[in-house]
Amino acid sequence: MAMVRVTSFLSGRVQGVGMRYAVHDLSRQFAVRGFVQNLQDGRVQILAEGEREEIDRFLNRLREVAPGVIQELESFTSTATGEYSRFEIRREEF
16 A cells, blocks of 8 residues: 555644643554654644555544544645654654
C-alpha cells in the first residue's frame, strides 16, 4: 500500500491536559511515524505518515479515548516524505 502524510489539527481543551503525551503513547499501538506538538493558537498538531488505513485507525482511536476533550479534528492528506523514523513529541516554539 502507498504511504501518505496526514496533518491533523485538534481543537477543544487540548492543551494543558496531557494530550501530546496521550497521542504519543497511542502512536505506539499503530504503524505511524511523525510528531505531535502544541500550536500557539491553542490547537494541537499531529503529523503522521503511514498507510492511510493505519492512520485512520490511529485518529479514530484517539477520538474514542479523548471524548469531550477534542471538539474538532481537521485533517489534510498529502504525499509522504519518509523523513520520520519514529513518532515523537515536539516542544512548543512560541
